Amino acid sequence: MITVYGIKNCDTVKKALKWLADHNIEHKLHDYRVDGLDTAFLQQAEAQFGWENLVNKRSTTWRNLDENVKKTLSKATALSVLADNPTLIKRPIILQDGKTLIGFDAKEYESAFK
16 A cells, blocks of 8 residues: 555645546555654655755745745755644655655656556
């Protein structure tokens, strides 16, 4: 079973979940807001994608973030800022069974799950 990390009301997460369902791929959603977020997952995601790619700079959370935090965001501070603001994490994320996906792109999913 594939675990999709994200937030259930996110349109991009909804697209990914629908794609998985349409292709009969067993999956479950790990909702950051409901199920929490652990440091090990963030560290694994950062190692795979880089901290810059984890930060969703198009999100409302980013726009509302303190300007000083935005200006000083770095590898050293990113994981704690993301842990404190899980809606700032780009989503969905899949990190298992050799599949490393961030965001949703039907072609990437097709390639990863064929």
